[in-house]
Amino acid sequence: MDYTLIRARKRTLSLQVNKDGVLIARAPYLMPKFLIDRFVNDKSKWVEKRIKEMQKPVAPKIEYFTEDELKLFIHNELTKYSKLMGLKHTGVRFTKVHTYWGTCAPSGILSFNLSLRYTPPGAVSYVVVHELAHLQWKGHGVRFWTMVKKYYPKTNEMRALLRHIRHGE
Ligand SMILES: [Zn+2]
Structure with a gap:
């Protein structure tokens, strides 16, 4: 699962789906990448659900008339x-x-x-x-x-x- 990693001065890892449906992981500076990957994968169900919620409904293009x-x-x-x-x-x-x-x-x-x-x-x-x-x-x-x-x-x-x-x- 793709995500944008932001290193921050914090103790714990957090995930957020922004309004464009992009997954952002905020992680402590020293947390190894594999741990972040694992965390993201464990949360993939939640992330997918959030991305769906964030995506704005777009009306399908229906041709009503020629x-x-x-x-x-x-x-x-x-x-x-x-x-x-x-x-x-x-x-x-x-x-x-x-x-x-x-x-x-x-x-x-x-x-x-x-x-x-x-x-x-x-x-x-x-x-x-x-x-x-x-x-x-x-x-x-x-x-x-x-x-x-x-x-x-x-x-x-x-x-x-x-x-x-x-x-x-
Ligand atoms: Zn008018």
Whole structure:
């Protein structure tokens, strides 16, 4: 089992798994290496368990849509929600950027990231409602969120989910 050895002014040996999942052994200056190795091996079950706990959950990359399916889905959602919300966009663009899921330009053109195909339909609907709401409210103020949540009640759930999925491919 791999570990990083730190010699320290201390009497006993201690093990720690840091936040990156790296095992750190802190040992007294004079403790022979073979004793440290043995100690680490004896504790391997505990170490493996700790490493698993420390590793942040990464959402598996699931392809929910092909690009064409995503575009069609977004067009349908835009038709549905723009009618419900009484807001009209002037155009739609699809992008491949790494910084956002969607944007709303002052001209009323809405852009959507094609990486949304790696997010479930509910998340795409949320982004559609979010961008449509920007036609009415520019920033992310209280009135903006009130509108988004009114038309997409699972907003908080989808925001949390999107934080775990990367924008880029
Ligand atoms: Zn926004």
